Amino acid sequence: MSDALNYLLKARPEAMGAYFKFLKESGKSLDPKTRMLITVITKVATQTEKGLRQYLPRALDAGATPGEILDAILHAFPALGLARIFWAIDILIDMDIPEFRAENLGAGLRWHDLAAVDAIADGKVTYCDSDGRSLFVYRSGDSFDVYDSRCPHQVTNIPHLALEGFRLTCPKHHWEFDVRTGACTGKGDRPMKRFESKIENGQLRARW
Template identity: 45%
Template structure:
């Protein structure tokens, strides 16, 4: 429940109860996935980023694919217009909720030096601003440096905001834990869960450089 709705529930309990009952009881025939996809269409149409951030992960959780989420955004086009659709796509790209386009990520990332290898403490994650976002640098041993995109492969948020457990990082949103040397999800129940997105780097002349 949003803070505003919580306020309304305290300030106008009868009205808030009726409103919440309406939301709960009015939609009977649609399954969760369809409901969330329709919510995406409406959120894009009215241009509410907060609503989109709320319902797109719910749609994924309810079984929608990233392709279906993209289709829902495009369904809003006649009502929303191009700008709102493009804004929504940017939000969903940041959340990794639309399909990757091959080669797109590479083009977005400039060739760059991330830092001196000695600048990165051993067995500890370091976040480095890069391109439009952040990268996680993990120096497993002297010259063994692993670099990962910071976005959580589950649904959203930057793992740079996560809990640093040394060799592991824990996402603050749903508490998935990732090993920073292998990139694999280790908790909870790692079976079938995606790992971190790798960034290939080289260590040359004492510098860590995106390959």
Template identity: 60%
Template sequence: MSDAIDYLLQARPEAMQPYFSFLKQSGKKLDPKTRALISVISKVHGRTERGFRQYLTRALRVGCSADEVLDALLAAFPMIGLSGLIWATDILLDMDLPEFKPEALGSEPQWHTVGRIDEIDDGVSRLACDNRELFIYRNGDVIKVYDSRCPHQVTNIPQLALSDCTLTCPKHEWQFDISTGECIAKGNRPLTEFEHKIEDGRLLAYW
């Protein structure tokens, strides 16, 4: 939420609170994916980059696929026009999301080989796997596989952001306990954890 909205909520709560109540109530009969896609389109129509990034992240979090987001943008062409479509696509390219890479479009979730389990030491490793970067936490038989992207605005968190078991996103300083994935400061959402298994001496992750 912007500083301006925060200010108006404090200065004129009697005017602003009914508006936000209306927003919360509107679309309650829609499923989460449809509601999220409508919100994405509304941010493209209004050319609100921060909002577009925020609601695009939310759409992916509630289960929208990259293909569904692209279809929604194309279906909204009569409203957003070519310039709006290009504006949104430029932001998508800047966000560099693995889901939107051409080779990933249309693919179903599958198991990916992260590496040999005997080559993954205790502690935290950062590895690349099939166009995605991962943080691997290992403590003996306990293994966690996380997306390296912050759940806030999908910033790709670097290895240098790790101090002991605390991972800090450099963009907005959300902090995470890498041993659990839980957000411990600033934010309210955990790291994205991928299902994993060990098979034939290999660590596999599912996305």
């Protein structure tokens, strides 16, 4: 949430409570994906950079494909105009979200090799790279949990050095996560993104 909203929530709680109730009520007939697509468009229309960085990944989490998000922005051209659309695309390029890279657009979900199972230490967190994405893997016996290194807040690529024991702290706004469960344990309110995984021919594979 922005500093301005935080301030208004404290200074005018009743008015802001009514505002949030209005937002909730006005979108209640919409499915989560549609709500997120509309929210992305409003962030572009008002040129709210923080909000756009925050809601692009939320739209993906809500099930929108990168193609649908791009089409939604382009389809709002009469309201947004070319300058705002370019503004949004510049931010999108700067964020370097793997799903939006040209080579991944329209590729759909695929399985990717991460590492040989024997090379992943039990009871520890292993950091690895695969097909242009970085991941944190927590192994507990025969169970493997694979998490995106991209922060669920604004998609910052959290580096390996940000890991202390099992606590991972995003360098941008200091959200904290427990890499054993992916839960957000400090400051923020969203868990790490977990990918489906499987073992095949001695290799740990994950799907995104």
